[in-house]
Amino acid sequence: MRHLLTPRAILLASALAIAPAAYADTPADTLVVAHTIDDIISLDPAQSFEFSGNDVNQNTYDRLVDFDPLDPDAGFKPSLAESWEVAEDGMSITLKMREGVTFHSGNPVRAEDAAWSLQRAVKLNLTPAFILTQFGFTPENVEEKITFDDTTLTLHMDQPYAPSFVLNCLTANIASIVDKETVLPHVDGEDLGNAWLSTNAAGSGAYTLAAWRANEAVQFTAYDDYWQGAPEMKRVIVRNVAESSAQRLLLEQGDIDVARNLSPTDVDSLRNVEGVTIQDEPRGRILYMGLNQNDEVLSNPAVIEAMKHLVDYEGIADSFLKGMFAPHQTFLPMGYLGVLEDQPWTYDVEKAKALIEEAGLAGSTVTTKVRDLREYTDVAQALQASMAEAGLTLNIEQMTGAQVLDAYRARSVPIFIGEWGPDYSDPNTNAATFAFNPDNSAEAAATGLLAWRNAYAVPDEMNEATQAATLEQDADTRAQMYIDIQKQYQAEAPIVPMFQRIEPTGLRENVQNWFSGRAVTSVMYRQVTKGE
Amino acid sequence: MGGTLLSLALTLLGLLLVTFIIGRVMPIDPVLKVVGDRASQAQYEAAYRAMGLDQPLYIQFWRYIGDVLTGDFGRSISTGQLVVNDIKRVFPATFELATLGTLIGVFVGVPLGVIAAARRGGIIDQIARVVALVGYSMPIFWLGLMGLLVFYGILGWVGGPGRQGIIYDGMVPVVTGLILVDSLIAGDWGAFKDAFSHIILPASLLGYYSLAYISRMTRSFMLEQLSSEYITTARVKGLSERAVIWRHAFRNIQIPLVTVIALSFGSLLEGSVLTEIIFSWPGLGQYITNALLSGDMNAVLGGTVVVGICFVLLNLFSDLLYRVLDPRSK
16 A cells, blocks of 8 residues: 555645644735625726625725715715805706816826716716716716816706705716726727726726726725825725625634624624624615505505504514614615604504404415515514414515516515615605606506505605605705605505614724715725724 | 547537526526616616527527637626636636545545455444545535634634635736646745645545545445456465455456546536635636526526536546556557
8 A cells, every 4th residue: 555655645744834824913004804795797887886896986986075984974075076056046066176186097187077977977878877867967968968167067957956966966886087088098989988997997086996806806005195195004905705604704813804794693703702893884775565556455555554563673673683684664764864763663463463354354365575585584484473463374485686676576576575775875766766656557667666666656745745855955944855755655655664774894803994884875995994 | 539529519519508598498587687676677678689688599599609609608797707707717716626626535535445345344444434424414514614613713724715815815926827836836835835725625625525425436346346256366366465456456446436536526627616605715616606696697608618618528538548547448
């Protein structure tokens, strides 16, 4: 057997040669983040509409107005635009550009770049374009509607929209300002540089894009000439780590500074680990239940009322959704203008049972098609149990996210359980989908509207109120209008908001000022510091 | 040789056809992945046409074959990159892992199988049986997590999830895409050590699984040989037991063993999805699975063709090895 010793000897020798490496902390000027980033399709701000893609753009580009990561509750603040003025008739807004700001290329940030960036996004008309086109811009008219001179940029709208509405939309990722001169040489046919910008960045943000390897890693390098001061973290590395337990181990070992996708179990055990802190941030996503009004049972007002009492809000938030969701019974997330703070519904099986019996529907059966995500299926099962007590049978069909979405858009999900994330930081983003559905007919095919997907014929007055709120010039009055809409919604709508997302982030103790973006925006790295 | 090439071409065509059909009947809408959840009906329809989905299936398939023959697998809709570039990136990661795993499986599994057969019923045979049984029946994600917890989390002997430590991330120039090889080419001993400390645990895990299979197969091949008459003859002639086992019996099982090893290597090349997920290993298995779940058919088809080609090449290779190993074919 002597000749067998050779390979064995090789293995043994190599195992010994690799002495246990020392796993020290990450370098002091580098921030290492573990995150699932397999959703990035494109890094072009005119196209990116996924969480991780927006996370990248948020840091490589600036917008005309932005949130302050150290004071997000203050709302949008001047960024590349240092001030703005609304015309007397409310039909246009003129923004004054900040002077002395440069792109990563060294080119100055001009009003021309800002106009070109917004025009480009409208002309490309990709998924997130509606955030801008809702102000009346079309690929055909946008050059006349968005104009500029040496120092200012003017948006000419088709209606006198609320200034807060317009400016909130300008904080969205699609309104990122792109370096026109850098992109022009890379334009391919009619694509306005879309192919090139999908994998490259041409912004003025606090970080330059050093590398992106799909499903693997994104690397950033600090932009030392950043107009708000060079960021302290000179390098940021975001690594794709799909497994929560792997993220937890990496964090415990100090191989990463930040873990962004921790399961409740891992969060719980990390709370007691020395050297690690957990930061909870409310995020924008709302976990809701949609009751399809084409369904005979679910369209009964008594059943709609009963269903609101069959969700064990506190119990669920304290058990299997612990640390991930908090009870929240309105369609606007906390942190938004005009959010209603009432939580009128309580878990009350007896009341629900009485309502269902009175309606003569005891013994009925309904179906839910639910995505095979643990959170959703657990909620479905809790609901199944409480519905059974109240005399209703719930069939649970589990499927992949894409399958559920397909069925939902075809209006064939009787009870939908899932999340909705706001598209931009203005209340209209959710109001216009939860509480707006001008044509409920099947032919209307308004597949983008949650109300339509649930065949909810929104009452005319609510449709009108939702539209009127986008035109109200006074911000306080506008907030009150949203509160009224939400009150009416809570009273009668068959779509039941249940919880708001909370995102726990695992941090090494020395990481300070971490900001995942709250409910209104995406992650920002420029203010992050690492102490001793 | 012409016959081999023709059957190779037909195999690949069949493979393409089957995957294509599965892709089209799968209840996942690839258009939604492109336009997103919020798209209007008009945007949806424009994308639908742009992707050629309004054409009859046979035309879609015909176009696809044409594209593939010119080396164009299209663009992946889940990464936004050309599928060819994606595969160039993910395949070496899987190849590196599978190769090391198979080497471990062969160098431990074969001797273990031979000894188990030679001392049938003995203590080593019993141990080999338990090892193989555990290897077959333990869920890989559990073993992977436990391995990480013990060897990385508690003992700190190996690197954590990922192919490299953070400081070496992207520092070694890419030549082959195999980090172990690239770091040696660059002469960066530190990067090599780092990469080795990251690969050794997942490779051992995969190695354990192929070891379990290879050792059982080796054992049964050996038992068959050892009960043959020529072995009895050799023993009667007074040859030492070692010579009987290694020079006579073992030589005769080499050919079937090559097939077993090639198959086991091939299955590791498809990418062990769970291992890749647990160890954040950016390989082919994870790539194809992600693509499949999001209805990204260009990526799935591209990945499948690569796996298909691997199997065909492995078959060719083991055919060639037969000729070397089998004196009759000389």
